[in-house]
Amino acid sequence: MQSVPLDTDVAIETPEHIVFRYRVAGPARRFLAFLLDLIVCYAAFVAIVIFVTIVALGIAAVTSTAESVLGAGIGLLLILLFTIQWVYFVVLEAWRGRTPGKAALGLRVVSTTGRPIGFRAAALRNVLRAADAMPLPIVGGLLSVAGLASMALTRRFQRLGDLVAGTIVIVAERATATAPLILWPPAQPYELAQLPDDVRLDADERQAIEMFLRRRARLGRARELELASMIAGPLAERFAFRAEDPSRTLAVLYDRAANAGRTDAPPSSRTPGSWR
Amino acid sequence: MALVSELTERAFAARRQRDWDQLDALVRTVQGRGLRRLMPEQIAQLSPLYRDVCADLSRAQGSRYSAPLIDYLQGLTAAAHTVLYGYGRGRWVLPGVAGGGLRLALDAFPRAVRRHWVAMVIAFLLFFVPFFFGLFATLNDPSFAVRIVPEEMLRPLVQAYKEGFDSGRGAGLDAAMAGFYVNNNVGIALRCFATGFFFGVGSAFYLVENGLVTGAIMGYVAANGAGDNILTFVVGHGSLELGAIVLAGGAGLSLGWSIVAPGDRTRVASLQATARSVVTIVLGAAVMLFMAAAVEGFWSSSSLPALVKRSVGALMFVLVMAYIVFAGRGSGAAAAAERAERADRWT
Numbered sequence: 001m002q003s004v005p006l007d008t009d010v011a012i013e014t015p016e017h018i019v020f021r022y023r024v025a026g027p028a029r030r031f032l033a034f035l036l037d038l039i040v041c042y043a044a045f046v047a048i049v050i051f052v053t054i055v056a057l058g059i060a061a062v063t064s065t066a067e068s069v070l071g072a073g074i075g076l077l078l079i080l081l082f083t084i085q086w087v088y089f090v091v092l093e094a095w096r097g098r099t100p101g102k103a104a105l106g107l108r109v110v111s112t113t114g115r116p117i118g119f120r121a122a123a124l125r126n127v128l129r130a131a132d133a134m135p136l137p138i139v140g141g142l143l144s145v146a147g148l149a150s151m152a153l154t155r156r157f158q159r160l161g162d163l164v165a166g167t168i169v170i171v172a173e174r175a176t177a178t179a180p181l182i183l184w185p186p187a188q189p190y191e192l193a194q195l196p197d198d199v200r201l202d203a204d205e206r207q208a209i210e211m212f213l214r215r216r217a218r219l220g221r222a223r224e225l226e227l228a229s230m231i232a233g234p235l236a237e238r239f240a241f242r243a244e245d246p247s248r249t250l251a252v253l254y255d256r257a258a259n260a261g262r263t264d265a266p267p268s269s270r271t272p273g274s275w276r
Numbered sequence: 277m278a279l280v281s282e283l284t285e286r287a288f289a290a291r292r293q294r295d296w297d298q299l300d301a302l303v304r305t306v307q308g309r310g311l312r313r314l315m316p317e318q319i320a321q322l323s324p325l326y327r328d329v330c331a332d333l334s335r336a337q338g339s340r341y342s343a344p345l346i347d348y349l350q351g352l353t354a355a356a357h358t359v360l361y362g363y364g365r366g367r368w369v370l371p372g373v374a375g376g377g378l379r380l381a382l383d384a385f386p387r388a389v390r391r392h393w394v395a396m397v398i399a400f401l402l403f404f405v406p407f408f409f410g411l412f413a414t415l416n417d418p419s420f421a422v423r424i425v426p427e428e429m430l431r432p433l434v435q436a437y438k439e440g441f442d443s444g445r446g447a448g449l450d451a452a453m454a455g456f457y458v459n460n461n462v463g464i465a466l467r468c469f470a471t472g473f474f475f476g477v478g479s480a481f482y483l484v485e486n487g488l489v490t491g492a493i494m495g496y497v498a499a500n501g502a503g504d505n506i507l508t509f510v511v512g513h514g515s516l517e518l519g520a521i522v523l524a525g526g527a528g529l530s531l532g533w534s535i536v537a538p539g540d541r542t543r544v545a546s547l548q549a550t551a552r553s554v555v556t557i558v559l560g561a562a563v564m565l566f567m568a569a570a571v572e573g574f575w576s577s578s579s580l581p582a583l584v585k586r587s588v589g590a591l592m593f594v595l596v597m598a599y600i601v602f603a604g605r606g607s608g609a610a611a612a613a614e615r616a617e618r619a620d621r622w623t
Contacts, residue, residue: 014357018330020350071448075455075573082459086466097358108358115361120555127558130470131478160473163544164531164551172358174351177296178344180285203340210342258342262284 010156010168012114022114022170024156025107027148030169035142037101041084049077086126094122098172108172112156121165128161181213183255191252195241199257205235209254216247285341292332296349299325299356306359326356383604385560388553389523390601392530399526402480403518406487414495421496425489430496437502437509454573461517462565465524469558472528475536479528486521504582511589512576515596516568520561527554527561564596 009021056073092099097108097116109125111117117125132147147159156168187195201209208231216224224247232246235253243249283291302322305313314322333349389396414421421430464486471478497506530550538546571592576585 012354012357014330014353015361016327016330018334018353020333020353020357022354068448068451071450071452075451075453078452078455078459082455082462085459085463110358114357116358120552120559123559124551124555127466128470128473130467131473134471134474134478164473164547166548172354174355175344175347177289177293177348178342180289180342180345182286206340207343214344258340259284261282262287263282264284264287 008157010112010114010170014114022110022168022172025105025169025171026157027151029105029171030107030157031142033099033101033105033107035101036104037089037099038142040100041088045077045080045084048080052077089126089129090119090122093117093126094119102169106171107169109167109169112166112168117165117167121167125161125165125167128159128164132159132161178214181210181254181258183251187252187255191241191243195252195256196239197260199239199253199260201253201257205231206254206257209250213251213254283339285339285345288336288339288341289345292328295325295328296332296352299329300352303352303355303359307355311359322356323360326353326360329353329356384556386600386603388556388560389526392526392554392557395530395533396523396526399479399483399522399529402483403487403522403525406484407491410488410491411495411498412491414492415499418496418499421492421499424492425496430493433493434497434500434502437497437505438500450573450577453577454569457569457572458566461521461569462562465521465561465565466558468521469524469528469531469554469561472525472531473535474532476529476532479525479532482528483522483525490518508582508585509576511586512592513568513571514589515593516564516571519596519600520564520568523557523564524561527557530554 008024008026010024011019011021013019052073056069059069089099093109094117096103097110102108109117109122111121129144129147132144132150134146136143136145144159147161150160150163151157154163156162158168162168212227212231216228219227225245228246228250232249236242236246236249239253241249241253243252298321302314302318302325305318311319329349329352333346333353336346336349410421410424464482468479468482468486471482494506494510497503531547531554534546534550535543541549575588
């Protein structure tokens with residue numbers, strides 16, 4: 001049985017019928033990504049404005065076409081402004097699934113089925129920014145009241161554009177591999193003597209104990225014992241087992257629950273596809 | 277349970293770690309430098325490795341291994357899934373424009389417009405009834421325009437149109453104005469569509485507002501004796517520009533209506549289905565506005581004789597209407613467009 005999913009997770013079923021979960025990105029993280037994108041865009045815009053101005057002044061100085069050059073420059077910059085507002089997000093999200101701002105914060109846009117989004121979905125979710133920005137369509141959509149309300153009301157933090165296009169923004173960051181917990185020192189004879197064969201812990205208990213065991217090296221000894229004793233008491237009673245201190249009690253019980261009846265087989269050498 | 281491994285977590289991880297690392301390295305290569313950087317034998321490995329890791333994930337969940345291990349496998353599976361079912365195959369190019377798809381896109385746009393013809397007619401009325409109201413009210417009493425548009429904006433317009441276009445504008449100013457029209461008009465059209473989300477209210481508001489203001493401005497300029505000139509100016513790009521605003525607004529009304537009356541779908545499903553159908557209209561309207569900006573910037577302001585401009589304007593109107601009403605009706609075109617729409621990658 002799986003533990004109950006947190007509400008910020010979304011389950012994706014692959015064509016292999018494997019279900020895995022994406023963490024859905026919340027408003028704060030997405031706001032930062034958006035802000036970063038705006039900074040990138042407008043910094044590039046200012047750089048280009050300076051460049052175009054210098055070039056235009058240069059051309060106007062040697063020829064006598066100042067007016068046309070200036071006009072062409074302004075036309076170009078206005079189209080650039082349009083690109084920042086409407087094109088930038090659409091093209092990058094359709095192409096890569098993420099803008100530089102989203103990439104910096106580990107975000108990615110996917111469809112509600114976990115697949116990459118296409119051009120039309122990217123266009124829709126970004127055109128709908130204009131609706132998300134209501135009722136204060138100013139400051140480049142930074143005050144998206146409607147979008148925020150929509151994110152608060154939907155289970156998967158979808159703004160209006162996400163609802164219309166059927167997309168979600170997920171956190172694509174990867175957890176690094178962590179070594180499994182090992183009971184050290186191994187269970188002593190006097191511990192084994194009183195330890196029951198079958199230690200059954202439910203999913204919540206296991207997870208709580210595991211998180212504690214992983215953290216305990218970073219806690220002070222007194223704090224470690226204090227935390228352990230909160231849960232060790234009832235467990236010690238339930239399994240009629242008590243080690244030298246509460247922290248050790250939990251470690252031994254966890255080890256028995258996780259590893260009892262399992263073999264420590266040596267690594268096998270095998271070729272991909274043969275693991276069945 | 278068949279999936280429960282007899283192995284301890286440590287043995288399981290030790291046994292499988294090599295494959296995980298291998299898949300991880302492949303995925304990182306693809307994410308960083310693209311699928312093309314893989315050797316043929318690496319590509320052949322990718323899929324079986326992915327399936328194995330999928331199996332590992334489900335085994336780890338079934339065996340209730342620790343949360344960090346399951347998190348790690350989830351992340352690896354998700355990353356590999358993105359790579360395998362993913363990006364970077366050059367499909368992001370404007371859908372269907374490459375390789376004979378331009379024809380399909382040209383057919384799909386008017387077909388989508390006709391599919392939503394009721395909304396389009398309503399949008400047309402929402403724009404043109406206020407437009408003519410503003411026009412005639414201002415012709416009747418020029419102070420009407422002053423009440424909706426600030427006088428400081430109206431005076432320079434009158435000035436400009438009185439001068440006429442005999443001298444033309446500089447090529448530079450033409451380019452600047454074209455840029456302005458792209459930025460301003462496409463922005464208005466997209467906003468007009470997007471705000472239709474709120475039960476169509478936003479679209480209706482923008483349609484009425486733009487209709488009224490446009491009518492009032494034209495009326496005001498005409499009332500001040502430059503009517504011929506402004507007509508000559510707008511006739512060239514008017515059918516494209518106003519047509520595109522109406523189409524974008526109509527798409528917004530459709531979007532809003534799909535929430536009000538979802539039929540036998542849920543409201544969200546109805547919204548998404550309609551959005552899928554009207555996004556073609558919005559993109560088409562944006563293209564129309566780009567064309568309008570070019571015409572308005574470089575043609576409408578030129579010093580060509582009024583007769584030429586008006587004839588071309590009339591021709592444009594006929595062409596635009598004929599395109600929207602008749603294009604893509606042939607059975608071959610119909611079948612091809614339907615197929616393209618279904619095949620077009622959506623989600």
